[in-house]
Amino acid sequence: MTGRSLAATLRDPWTLIGLAGVAFTLAFAVAPLLALFAQSLVGQDCDCIGFENFEIFFGSRYFRRALFNSLTVAGSATLLSLAIGVPLAILFSRFSFPGKTALMVMVVMSMLSPPFIGAYAWIILFGRGGMVTLFGRDVLGIELPTIYGPAGISLASAFSHYPIVFFVVSGALQRIDRSFEEAAASLGRKPTMVVATVTLPLALPGVATAGLLVFLSTLADFGTANILGEGERYPVLATLAYSLYLNEIGGEPGMAATTSVVLVAIALLLVLLLRAASGRRSVVGDAAAQQPKPVTLTGNAAWICATVTFLVVAIANLPLLVVCISSFLDARGAVFQPSFSLENYQKAFALIGDALWNSVIYATVALAVIVVVGAAFGYYVTRYTGALSRALDLLVMVPFVVPGTVLGIGYASVFNGPPIYITGTATIIVVVYVVRRLPYLTRAAASVVYQIDRGLEEASLNLGARPLAGFRKIMVPLMRPGIMAGMTIAWLEVFNELSASIVLYTGATRTLPIAAFQQAFNGDIGIAAAYAAMLVAITAGTLAIVIRLGGAEQTLSMK
Amino acid sequence: MTDHVAIEGVIKRFGPLTVLDGVSLSLPKGEFLTLLGPSGCGKTTLLRIIAGFLQQDRGHVRVGGRVIDPEPPHRRDFGMVFQHYAVFPHMSVFDNVAYGLRARGVESGEIARKVASALARVRLADYAQRFPPQLSGGQKQRVGLARAIVIEPELLLMDEPLSNLDAKLRIEMRQEIRLLQRELGITTIYVTHDQEEALAVSDRIAVLERGHLLQIDVPRRIYEDPAHLFVADFIGGANKLAATAEDGAVRLAAGPVVRARAAVAAGTALTVTLRIEDLRLAPEGPDWLRLSARVVLASYLGARQRLACTLSDGSTIEADLDPAAGLPDPGGAIDLWFSPVKARIFTAADGRRVG
Ligand SMILES: Nc1ncnc2c1ncn2[C@@H]1O[C@H](COP(=O)(O)OP(=O)(O)OP(=O)(O)O)[C@@H](O)[C@H]1O
Ligand SMILES: [Mg+2]
Numbered sequence: 030m031t032g033r034s035l036a037a038t039l040r041d042p043w044t045l046i047g048l049a050g051v052a053f054t055l056a057f058a059v060a061p062l063l064a065l066f067a068q069s070l071v072g073q074d075c076d077c078i079g080f081e082n083f084e085i086f087f088g089s090r091y092f093r094r095a096l097f098n099s100l101t102v103a104g105s106a107t108l109l110s111l112a113i114g115v116p117l118a119i120l121f122s123r124f125s126f127p128g129k130t131a132l133m134v135m136v137v138m139s140m141l142s143p144p145f146i147g148a149y150a151w152i153i154l155f156g157r158g159g160m161v162t163l164f165g166r167d168v169l170g171i172e173l174p175t176i177y178g179p180a181g182i183s184l185a186s187a188f189s190h191y192p193i194v195f196f197v198v199s200g201a202l203q204r205i206d207r208s209f210e211e212a213a214a215s216l217g218r219k220p221t222m223v224v225a226t227v228t229l230p231l232a233l234p235g236v237a238t239a240g241l242l243v244f245l246s247t248l249a250d251f252g253t254a255n256i257l258g259e260g261e262r263y264p265v266l267a268t269l270a271y272s273l274y275l276n277e278i279g280g281e282p283g284m285a286a287t288t289s290v291v292l293v294a295i296a297l298l299l300v301l302l303l304r305a306a307s308g309r310r311s312v313v314g315d316a317a318a319q320q321p322k323p324v325t326l327t328g329n330a331a332w333i334c335a336t337v338t339f340l341v342v343a344i345a346n347l348p349l350l351v352v353c354i355s356s357f358l359d360a361r362g363a364v365f366q367p368s369f370s371l372e373n374y375q376k377a378f379a380l381i382g383d384a385l386w387n388s389v390i391y392a393t394v395a396l397a398v399i400v401v402v403g404a405a406f407g408y409y410v411t412r413y414t415g416a417l418s419r420a421l422d423l424l425v426m427v428p429f430v431v432p433g434t435v436l437g438i439g440y441a442s443v444f445n446g447p448p449i450y451i452t453g454t455a456t457i458i459v460v461v462y463v464v465r466r467l468p469y470l471t472r473a474a475a476s477v478v479y480q481i482d483r484g485l486e487e488a489s490l491n492l493g494a495r496p497l498a499g500f501r502k503i504m505v506p507l508m509r510p511g512i513m514a515g516m517t518i519a520w521l522e523v524f525n526e527l528s529a530s531i532v533l534y535t536g537a538t539r540t541l542p543i544a545a546f547q548q549a550f551n552g553d554i555g556i557a558a559a560y561a562a563m564l565v566a567i568t569a570g571t572l573a574i575v576i577r578l579g580g581a582e583q584t585l586s587m588k
Numbered sequence: 589m590t591d592h593v594a595i596e597g598v599i600k601r602f603g604p605l606t607v608l609d610g611v612s613l614s615l616p617k618g619e620f621l622t623l624l625g626p627s628g629c630g631k632t633t634l635l636r637i638i639a640g641f642l643q644q645d646r647g648h649v650r651v652g653g654r655v656i657d658p659e660p661p662h663r664r665d666f667g668m669v670f671q672h673y674a675v676f677p678h679m680s681v682f683d684n685v686a687y688g689l690r691a692r693g694v695e696s697g698e699i700a701r702k703v704a705s706a707l708a709r710v711r712l713a714d715y716a717q718r719f720p721p722q723l724s725g726g727q728k729q730r731v732g733l734a735r736a737i738v739i740e741p742e743l744l745l746m747d748e749p750l751s752n753l754d755a756k757l758r759i760e761m762r763q764e765i766r767l768l769q770r771e772l773g774i775t776t777i778y779v780t781h782d783q784e785e786a787l788a789v790s791d792r793i794a795v796l797e798r799g800h801l802l803q804i805d806v807p808r809r810i811y812e813d814p815a816h817l818f819v820a821d822f823i824g825g826a827n828k829l830a831a832t833a834e835d836g837a838v839r840l841a842a843g844p845v846v847r848a849r850a851a852v853a854a855g856t857a858l859t860v861t862l863r864i865e866d867l868r869l870a871p872e873g874p875d876w877l878r879l880s881a882r883v884v885l886a887s888y889l890g891a892r893q894r895l896a897c898t899l900s901d902g903s904t905i906e907a908d909l910d911p912a913a914g915l916p917d918p919g920g921a922i923d924l925w926f927s928p929v930k931a932r933i934f935t936a937a938d939g940r941r942v943g
Contacts, residue, residue: 208674211641212732214661215668216688216739223662226687230678322642 038415042497047409047417050402054424056449057464061439062293062431068286068442082287092269096291099265102182102254103247109187110243113341114194115236119224121195122202125325126334132342136192139345141568142352143525143542144189145252146561149549150348151176151185152256153355153558158363181257182265186247188345193246194239201235202228207321220324241303245296249432251528252546260550266292267434267528274438274532286442289435296430349565356562360555377559381544385563388541391455392524395462399470399519404512406467407474408504412483429468436461437532453535461529466519473515477508517575521568541567591650592617592775593638593743598647600633600799607633609799610647615792618773620766621804624786625796626822631779634796635747638777640664651742662691667736667774669746673728675720681707681731682716688739706738709768726757733765737772744769744776750785762789783823787811795819813932817859817939820932826861827905831933833858838933838943842899844877846931850943857936864894866930867907869922879924881905883916897924 038044072081086092120126121133142150154161155176165173175181209231213223229236247253251267258268266288273285326334356373359366410422428436440461445452451460485503527542534543541564548557594614600607607630615621623631636642638649640661648655656664667688676684685703694702707713710730720728729749736744749765750758766789769776780786786793787807794804795818803815814820821828830841833856838847846860871878881897884904893911898904907924916922933943 206672206674207641208670208672209676211639211661212668212670212674212676212735213687213691214641215639215664215666215745216735217662217665217691218687219662220660222691227676231676233678 043409043413044417046405047413047421050406050409050421051417051424054421054427054464057460058424058427058431058436061436061443062427064443065286065289065435065439068283069290071283073283082283083291085284086287086291091264092288095264095266095269095288098179098258098263099248099267099292100295102179102186102265103244105179105183106186106190106247107240107244109183110191110194111236111240113187113191113345114239115198115229117191117338117341118195118198118202119228120334120338122199123224123228123321123323124334125323126331126338128335128339132335132338135339135342135346136195138349138569139188139342140192140521141572142189142349142561142565143252143527144186144250145256145527145542145546145549146352146525146564147189147348148182148185148253148256149545149557149561150351151181152549153351153365153554154347155181158554160365163364177257177259178263179258182254182263185253185257186243186250189253189348190243190246191345193242194236197239197242198232198235201232201238203320205231207319210321237303237306241299244299245430248292248296249434249528251432251434251531256546256550267432270432270438271434271532274434274441285438289432289438292432292435293430296432300430352558352561352565356555356558358555358558360553360558363554365554373555373559376553377556377563380556381541381560382539383537384539384541384544387455387458387538388524389567391459391462391538391540392520392526395459395466395523396516396520398459398463399466399523400512400516402463403467403470403515403519404474404505404508406471407476408478408500408508410471411475411478425471426468428464433461433465433526433528433530434532436465437529440529440533452533453538455538457533458530458538458540461533462523462526465526465529466523469522470512470515470519474508474512477511478504481507513575517572520571520575524568524571525564590617591615592619592652593777594648594650595634595638596648596650598634598637598644598649600630600637600642600644607799608637608644611796611799611801612647613794613801613804615775615777617775620769620776620778620789620791622778622780622786622790622793623796624780624783624793624823627781629796630799631781631796632747635745635777635779638743639666639668639745664743665739665741666743666745667739667741669729669732669736669744669749671748671751673720673725673732673752675723675728675731675735677720679719680716681712681718681720681723684720684731685735685738687735692739702738703734706734709737710734710764725753726761729753729761733768737768737774740772741774744774745779746776747779748781749778751780751782758785765789787823793823795822797822814861815941817861817934817941820861820934824863826863826932827867829860829862829899829903829905830901830936831858831860832856833942840879841901842879842903843901844879846877846928847933847943850933852935852942858942859934859936859939861932861934862905862926862930864906864908866926867905867909868925869909869913871925873927876925876927879905879926881922881924883918883920883922885918886915888915895922897922 069082070078070080072079117136121129153159155173156162157175162173162175165171205228209227210223213227214220218226249267251271254265255268258265260268261272270285270288270292273288355365357369357371359368359370359372406421406425410418440457441452444450444457451457481504485507525542527546530540531543531546534540541560545557545560545564548560591614596612598608598611611634623634625631633642637644640659648657650656676687679687682703685706686699689699689702703716704713707716710733712727712730712734715723715727720731723731732749750761753761762785778789790807792804792806793810795802795810797818803810803819810819811824814823820826831838831846833850833852833854835854836848837845838850838858838860839845840860850858852858879899881899883895883897885896887894888911892908893915895907895909895916896904897907905924932941934941
């Protein structure tokens with residue numbers, strides 16, 4: 030490959046794809062960030078360049094408090110979700126106990142509702158007019174603490190994010206060959222000590238990655254913080270950036286951009302720190318690792334594990350249940366009544382406008398683009414080693430550290446005039462969906478490609494197929510199972526996307542998550558429940574179809 | 589001699605597949621026993637049952653007369669050396685070797701002393717502070733070995749410990765392992781599918797095929813006196829010649845009578861094996877027998893030359909000869925001679941040894 034001429038490189042269709050990818054990510058991921066960065070450097074009263082805005086930011090108690098809140102909430106949510114997710118992952122991958130399969134299904138189900146719906150459900154239960162709060166006050170005569178504020182945000186975030194930890198750590202555990210744990214056992218360690226001294230340390234890179242994902246995701250989560258922090262009352266950076274942006278005209282220009290830059294800087298710093306830490310002593314996972322046979326728990330241990338797991342997973346599923354049930358309850362003011370009707374849905378449909386339709390169309394189009402482009406990018410960055418491929422690999426990951434709200438604000442300021450004028454259109458929503466989730470699919474595809482023997486394609490080329498035909502005929506079928514998984518998650522995230530689209534939507538491009546959020550934040554509690562239930566139902570329905578199709582595909586390929 | 593470790597009638601099934609079909613064997617203290625057999629015959633399965641990682645469906649494992657079936661692996665006190673080393677990548681060489689001692693609550697001065705001496709034994713004294721990613725395959729396997737012997741286990745289990753090393757290192761390491769095992773007198777069960785390795789290192793070899801133990805004996809007897817056609821074929825390779833039992837004779841399809849009798853009824857189809865190195869171009873004794881052959885291919889291998897020939901009944905035979913005798917021309921007719929004492933007779937149907 031070293032001696033490949035420039036002409037040959039240019040003739041390769043993959044070079045064109047690589048170039049297009051770099052151009053796309055530069056325009057839609059990097060440019061908006063640079064624009065925000067530029068804005069943050071413009072002074073308040075003059076057009077001079079400097080760090081005045083950052084001085085204001087770090088000099089003001091208000092901003093410092095938001096920064097502090099963001100870090101504490103994200104930090105405690107991360108610790109909590111690790112505390113839930115890591116033991117669950119170890120339990121599920123190394124032990125058998127009663128009800129394991131059903132509990133596994135419940136873990137998947139707790140991913141169905143977007144975090145802000147979870148937050149909303151906690152309010153239905155523990156908010157000021159919440160069912161449990163009222164029950165405590167009226168029946169038991171005790172005043173329960175309400176869910177608003179940092180503790181509530183952390184809890185709600187932890188319960189909606191622990192599945193990330195669960196799946197990432199489970200994946201890491203799967204790549205540890207059983208021989209390590211067997212060696213430890215043969216040397217005389219008890220199973221619990223084997224986990225502590227060998228399993229966990231070997232899974233540590235996975236735990237760290239999971240922690241990072243949760244931290245970034247909580248840091249960026251605009252909806253949960255806004256609902257449980259009641260907007261301005263408990264400001265975090267993500268909500269602050271949004272409200273500063275909305276009030277930009279009256280307020281201090283550039284502060285929304287400054288807040289955004291601080292958010293991105295924190296995320297970037299964490300990613301780099303983790304990279305540096307994990308680069309030093311890399312423990313290479315083995316994709317073909319043999320799994321240890323799960324130890325079957327018996328007696329008390331089995332029942333304790335099953336019960337504790339059930340309680341934890343049940344709490345995580347509570348929002349789902351609460352939202353679905355309360356959507357059928359009559360609502361009076363901010364309080365649900367103990368009588369069932371379809372009134373919420375009647376009102377919800379009367380107000381829904383194009384929201385449902387928009388959501389379906391935007392998410393479907395975005396998903397199609399994400400899958401095709403992500404598969405191609407994933408392939409290109411794995412199989413090609415040049416500077417272009419490395420650049421694309423890096424650029425495509427940029428949105429990973431950019432909170433949705435920040436990206437939305439960036440889009441609003443860059444794409445509202447030539448050369449690209451798409452503000453207010455459906456296109457901008459679809460593009461932001463694509464850009465935000467492309468990293469996930471690219472990485473998923475890349476890891477699949479990495480595991481596929483290069484010889485297969487070389488055989489195809491050798492037999493005379495053109496490069497793209499080889500990709501289509503050989504790689505695409507082989508990559509499909511791996512991509513299906515990435516695609517499923519991308520769909521959940523795209524369909525429920527809120528934090529960027531809330532900045533970019535207009536009356537005509539409102540989506541279902543936006544409608545649900547608006548009603549939940551300060552609207553009709555009954556209608557909010559109905560919208561939320563619709564979101565969950567559609568997500569669950571499509572997921573069921575995907576799993577069904579995936580299952581069918583597997584049975585077909587077995588024959 | 590009292591048996592230190594005994595496997596009694598072990599049966600293991602995976603679903604419909606019976607992987608071990610009633611395997612029994614035992615070994616005295618200090619013995620080096622090798623489990624030898626082709627891929628998939630159940631060697632690893634048996635070793636993992638002994639180690640306690642798998643539970644057998646039937647049968648027992650005894651150590652010092654005591655049944656240890658219910659004991660979990662960590663209470664069996666067996667050291668294990670793994671094919672892919674399984675050296676903990678997040679611990680230094682020292683910590684790897686100290687792992688089992690720490691699990692036993694050995695005091696730290698003692699640990700330092702024992703680890704140092706174990707590392708010295710495997711010639712890694714200078715590597716204590718290294719991490720596994722900085723070690724070569726052979727060094728990693730030495731760490732695995734030191735880690736397993738430092739706990740002075742009742743029994744040392746090794747599952748193809750050398751199969752990831754290159755050919756030269758493999759020979760070097762197998763000698764080291766053998767010397768170390770003798771010095772320490774550790775009872776050892778060693779798994780391999782490499783017959784040469786098995787012959788070189790073992791006190792005794794147990795040959796497994798599809799879950800059945802075909803023969804357990806000292807290397808020399810395994811090679812020279814195979815109890816089963818499979819053993820003769822798998823260890824060392826052998827020419828297989830068709831024969832029939834007649835009244836008072838075992839006659840090769842290719843001509844000569846090799847034996848007066850075999851322990852079977854007349855008319856039974858037999859297979860006679862002859863090692864390639866037992867054939868000559870001239871007789872070396874009065875009772876030697878002759879096979880007329882036609883040379884198909886002659887290959888020069890340096891110390892030897894190998895002839896591939898066809899016999900009068902159409903079967904093929906290979907012979908290793910001294911190159912000094914000169915290379916016969918392909919297509920030419922020659923006579924191959926062998927001593928009937930070297931012929932081994934098996935039933936063609938099930939490979940039982942009958943003479
Ligand atoms: N967990 C399992 N489930 C089902 N079948 C298994 C399992 N483990 C092993 N087998 C089967 O049992 C048989 C024996 O496997 P085993 O690993 O003991 O073979 P082996 O003699 O060690 O082979 P090799 O030399 O290739 O390592 C094989 O046919 C294998 O496919
Ligand atoms: Mg094996």
